Amino acid sequence: MGSTAALFLARGGMSTALIDRGPLCREASGVNAGTLTLHMTRAALIPYAIRGWEMWQAAEDWLGRGVAARAVEGLSLAFTEAEEDLLVQRARVRQAEGAPIELVDPVRAREIEPGLNPAVRRAAWCRIDGFASAYLTGRAYRHALVDAGADVREGATVKGIDRTGRGFTVRMEGGETLAARRVVLAGGVWLERMLGWLGVHIPVKCLVNQLVVTERIEPVMRTVLSIANGLLSLKQFDNGTVLIGGGWQGIGDPDMGGREAIPENLVGNIRLACHVIPALRATRMARVWLGLEAETADALPLLGDVPGVPGAYVIGSVHSGYTSGPWMGRLLAQHILGAAPEMGLFDPARLLDQTPAGQETGEAIPL
Ligand SMILES: Cc1cc2nc3c(=O)[nH]c(=O)nc-3n(C[C@H](O)[C@H](O)[C@H](O)COP(=O)(O)OP(=O)(O)OC[C@H]3O[C@@H](n4cnc5c(N)ncnc54)[C@H](O)[C@@H]3O)c2cc1C
Numbered sequence: 001m002g003s004t005a006a007l008f009l010a011r012g013g014m015s016t017a018l019i020d021r022g023p024l025c026r027e028a029s030g031v032n033a034g035t036l037t038l039h040m041t042r043a044a045l046i047p048y049a050i051r052g053w054e055m056w057q058a059a060e061d062w063l064g065r066g067v068a069a070r071a072v073e074g075l076s077l078a079f080t081e082a083e084e085d086l087l088v089q090r091a092r093v094r095q096a097e098g099a100p101i102e103l104v105d106p107v108r109a110r111e112i113e114p115g116l117n118p119a120v121r122r123a124a125w126c127r128i129d130g131f132a133s134a135y136l137t138g139r140a141y142r143h144a145l146v147d148a149g150a151d152v153r154e155g156a157t158v159k160g161i162d163r164t165g166r167g168f169t170v171r172m173e174g175g176e177t178l179a180a181r182r183v184v185l186a187g188g189v190w191l192e193r194m195l196g197w198l199g200v201h202i203p204v205k206c207l208v209n210q211l212v213v214t215e216r217i218e219p220v221m222r223t224v225l226s227i228a229n230g231l232l233s234l235k236q237f238d239n240g241t242v243l244i245g246g247g248w249q250g251i252g253d254p255d256m257g258g259r260e261a262i263p264e265n266l267v268g269n270i271r272l273a274c275h276v277i278p279a280l281r282a283t284r285m286a287r288v289w290l291g292l293e294a295e296t297a298d299a300l301p302l303l304g305d306v307p308g309v310p311g312a313y314v315i316g317s318v319h320s321g322y323t324s325g326p327w328m329g330r331l332l333a334q335h336i337l338g339a340a341p342e343m344g345l346f347d348p349a350r351l352l353d354q355t356p357a358g359q360e361t362g363e364a365i366p367l
Contacts, residue, residue, distance in 0.1 A: 001029070002186025003047045003141040005336075006064075010148035012337040017178060018150055019170065021157035025138035028188050031291040032322045033211055033245040034134040035233050036069065038099040038126050039076040039226050039319035042299060043090075043367050046097035047343060048210025048331075052324035053128055063326075065140045065145065067132040074129025074224040075113055077179045077276060078122045091124040093367050095212035099251075101126045113223045115277050131235045131243075134322060161197045167311055182336060185314045189254045191302060198309045202302065202351045204317055207293040208252040209245065210261050212270060215286045216240030220279040232272045242280060242315040244273045251291040258290025295319070296351055303328055304335065304345035307352060311340075314348050 003024055010016040018024070036056055041049045050133050055062065056069040076091075078084040091101045109123035110116050145152050167181040185194040192204040217240050225234040230365040232246040248265040253259040266288060274280045294317040296302060301321075308314035315332050318324055331341040 008333030010150040034132040036130040043093040048324040051327040055326040067136040070129040076124040094240040111172040189292040212244040301346040307349040
């Protein structure tokens with residue numbers, strides 16, 4: 001998200017440096033499942049996700065090179081009565097936010113996705129869905145940023161940011177400093193720490209998401225599939241591999257990174273995938289990896305001004321943030337450049353001194 005904000009700031013005529021301690025987009029933005037979805041994103045983010053989806057489909061036009069984005073249909077599924085109730089509820093709130101989602105019966109669902117388990121009770125169909133290859137993201141952005149004249153500094157770890165009379169001094173590992181009139185914090189699960197550099201405390205929870213990819217197999221599915229309870233996302237890439245996700249947790253934290261898969265969670269995730277597409281039962285798992293995803297107390301983004309620190313901005317903690325990320329970054333750039341953004345931002349001040357996500361007593365399954 002920081003890369004998109006930097007790109008549109010540089011194109012807007014602002015002298016822009018992008019500092020990342022690793023290669024660009026090699027954390028969440030490079031290791032995610034690449035699903036470009038309205039089914040799984042928070043309902044309040046649907047209008048943003050639609051614009052993000054459109055941007056990814058046209059990435060060659062505005063980014064210069066694509067991320068192998070594919071537009072396919074998406075089905076969210078219900079196999080139990082409880083899932084069916086949830087499916088209907090989730091479809092309604094998404095429709096109200098502008099998602100072109102329709103409820104379909106099992107016969108229609110299996111016309112759309114013939115490999116589906118016949119035990120499906122009901123499905124929500126969305127024509128706006130798809131996927132990309134997230135590992136291509138950094139390469140695309142690096143080229144675009146350099147072409148736009150941004151100063152791209154990879155392998156540069158920021159240790160702190162000091163406020164000065166004219167803006168900020170960014171301190172990097174090794175002692176180098178950079179003076180800036182404005183700063184954008186875009187550090188994913190490390191945002192809580194970064195906000196702390198400026199004396200602001202907003203809790204940011206770290207999710208350790210597991211993903212599984214299979215060996216290459218013959219085509220077994222053509223859509224993006226998910227389950228109403230959010231515990232599965234499934235798609236098959238053109239090379240035949242099937243990517244299985246759904247937010248099942250592994251072991252890790254912002255300091256250690258994603259360290260270890262939890263075998264029971266892998267088994268649970270894979271069982272669900274095989275339940276949904278029975279042809280997967282004969283398939284071998286090729287690789288498992290983990291990535292860190294940020295979440296605020298209300299599971300909505302940090303997008304806008306850092307409270308009480310003029311000239312400092314923050315972007316991150318966006319649910320299904322790969323889908324809407326380009327649009328979110330562009331909105332923040334519009335705001336910083338002084339234009340009225342085309343859609344509302346998500347004021348970070350609402351989250352000051354709030355209970356960290358996961359400790360609240362709110363809804364059990366998010367809409
Ligand atoms: C496994 C997984 C699967 C997911 N699947 C999907 C999906 O299918 N669809 C979807 O829409 N979303 C998905 N998401 C969510 C999505 O990937 C994230 O919302 C989004 O990529 C977050 O982008 P970001 O720029 O905020 O964070 P990041 O991409 O994590 O970027 C943060 C950057 O900050 C840098 N940084 C941190 N500390 C410092 C420092 N001190 N100095 C310099 N640089 C620093 C890091 O190196 C990193 O590059 C998934 C997330 C994960 C982890």
